[in-house]
Amino acid sequence: MTHFEIAVVGAGMAGLTCAQQLHQAGYMVAVVEKSRGLGGRLATRRLEGTHADHGVCYLKPKDDRFKSLVNTLVDCAILQIWTDTIHELDMNGQIQEPRERSSRYASPMGFSAIGKFLATGLHLIQNQRVETIELIDQKWHLQFENNSAITADSVIVATPAPQALTILESISDLDFLQKLKSVQYSACIAAIALYPDEIHSLDWKAIVCPHDSDLGWIALDSSKQNSASQLVFVVQSNAAFADRHLDTTDLQPVGQHLLNKAAQFLPWLSTPQVLQVHRWRYAFPIQPLSEKYLTANTELPLICAGDWCGGDRVESAFLSGLATAEQMNSQLQQRPLNEEFWSATPCG
Numbered sequence: 001m002t003h004f005e006i007a008v009v010g011a012g013m014a015g016l017t018c019a020q021q022l023h024q025a026g027y028m029v030a031v032v033e034k035s036r037g038l039g040g041r042l043a044t045r046r047l048e049g050t051h052a053d054h055g056v057c058y059l060k061p062k063d064d065r066f067k068s069l070v071n072t073l074v075d076c077a078i079l080q081i082w083t084d085t086i087h088e089l090d091m092n093g094q095i096q097e098p099r100e101r102s103s104r105y106a107s108p109m110g111f112s113a114i115g116k117f118l119a120t121g122l123h124l125i126q127n128q129r130v131e132t133i134e135l136i137d138q139k140w141h142l143q144f145e146n147n148s149a150i151t152a153d154s155v156i157v158a159t160p161a162p163q164a165l166t167i168l169e170s171i172s173d174l175d176f177l178q179k180l181k182s183v184q185y186s187a188c189i190a191a192i193a194l195y196p197d198e199i200h201s202l203d204w205k206a207i208v209c210p211h212d213s214d215l216g217w218i219a220l221d222s223s224k225q226n227s228a229s230q231l232v233f234v235v236q237s238n239a240a241f242a243d244r245h246l247d248t249t250d251l252q253p254v255g256q257h258l259l260n261k262a263a264q265f266l267p268w269l270s271t272p273q274v275l276q277v278h279r280w281r282y283a284f285p286i287q288p289l290s291e292k293y294l295t296a297n298t299e300l301p302l303i304c305a306g307d308w309c310g311g312d313r314v315e316s317a318f319l320s321g322l323a324t325a326e327q328m329n330s331q332l333q334q335r336p337l338n339e340e341f342w343s344a345t346p347c348g
C-alpha cells in the first residue's frame with residue numbers, strides 16, 4: 001500500500017492551497033479527489049466547444065494574501081477583471097444599476113484553471129472517492145470507493161463539513177464530530193444554457209436577484225471569455241428553490257423553469273440550443289465556524305479545512321488552507337513555509 005507523509009482529501013481551493021504549501025516545504029503529500037476535475041466548486045463545464053462557470057461566479061479579493069494570489073493569477077493570464085458592475089433585480093422586477101462598483105475577477109479559461117495552477121507538481125489521485133478514514137496500526141488508512149487504499153502519517157480533510165462527517169465516523173473525539181455536525185449548507189441549482197451568437201448585445205453582464213422567489217443569479221457567462229464564439233448564460237437558483245428541487249431525479253424541467261423565469265428580461269432565454277443543469281448540494285455554508293481549521297484530538301494529526309472554517313467564499317477556503325498548512329507544519333517538523341508559495345508556482 002502506498003504511504004505518504006500527508007494525505008489531503010479534496011482538491012478544492014482549501015485542499016490545494018494547503019497541499020501546495022506543504023509540498024513546497026518538502027513534505028510528501030498526496031491529494032485525493034473524487035471528481036475528474038480540479039478546483040471543487042471553482043468549477044467549469046465544457047460544452048459544445050465552449051465553457052461556463054456553473055459554480056463560483058467571480059472573485060472579489062479583500063485579504064492582502066488573497067489579493068497577492070489573484071495578482072499572480074492575473075500575471076499568469078489565468079484571471080482578469082471581468083466587470084465592476086453587477087446589476088440588481090429590485091422588488092418590482094426591474095433591473096437596477098448597482099449602488100457600489102468594484103472590480104470582480106474571472107477567468108477567460110474558466111475558474112477550474114485556478115485548480116490546475118494550484119495543483120502544479122502535486123501527487124494527485126483523481127476520480128477516487130475516500131469512503132472511510134481510520135487509524136490502524138499507527139497509520140491513517142484512507143479507504144477508496146474502488147476498494148484500493150493509501151496510508152498516511154497525517155490527514156487533512158478539505159471537503160464540505162457534511163462530506164467530512166461521512167468519512168470520519170470512526171473518530172472518537174465527540175466535540176470534533178459535534179462541531180462538524182453543526183455546519184449546514186444551503187444548496188443551489190445551476191442552469192447552463194447556450195444560444196446562437198447572432199443575438200444582439202446586452203447592456204449588462206450579470207444580475208443578482210435577492211427578492212425573486214426562485215432566481216439567485218443570471219450571468220452572460222461568455223462575457224468572461226476574450227473572444228467567445230457562442231453566447232452562454234448561467235442562471236443559478238436561490239437556496240429556497242434549490243431545497244424544493246434538490247432530490248428531483250430529472251433536473252431538465254427544473255433548469256427550464258429557471259430559464260423561463262429569467263426570460264422576463266430577455267424572452268429568447270427560454271429557448272436555448274443546449275441546456276445542462278447542475279445540482280450543488282453543498283453550495284454555501286450556513287453559520288460557518290469562527291476558527292480557520294478544525295483539529296481532532298487523535299493520536300496522529302487530523303485537521304479539517306474548507307470555506308466553512310471562517311467564512312463561506314473562495315477567499316475563506318484559501319485562508320483556511322493557509323492556516324491549516326501552518327497548523328499541520330507546527331504539529332510535524334516545523335519546516336520553513338513560504339508565506340507566498342504561489343509566487344514560486346510556475347504559471348503552467
Ligand SMILES: Cc1cc2nc3c(=O)[nH]c(=O)nc-3n(C[C@H](O)[C@H](O)[C@H](O)COP(=O)(O)OP(=O)(O)OC[C@H]3O[C@@H](n4cnc5c(N)ncnc54)[C@H](O)[C@@H]3O)c2cc1C
Nearest residue numbers: 010012013014034040041056057058130306307313314317
Ligand atoms: C453556485 C455557486 C456559486 C458560488 N459563487 C461564489 C462566488 O461568486 N464567489 C466566491 O468567492 N464563492 C462562491 N461560491 C462559494 C465557493 O465556491 C466556495 O466557498 C469555495 O469554492 C469552497 O472551496 P473548498 O475548497 O472549501 O471546497 P470545495 O470547492 O467544495 O472542494 C472540496 C473538494 O472535495 C472533494 N470531495 C468531497 N468529498 C470527497 C471524498 N469523499 N473523497 C474525495 N474527494 C472529495 C469535492 O469533489 C471537491 O472537489 C459559490 C458556490 C456555488 C456552489
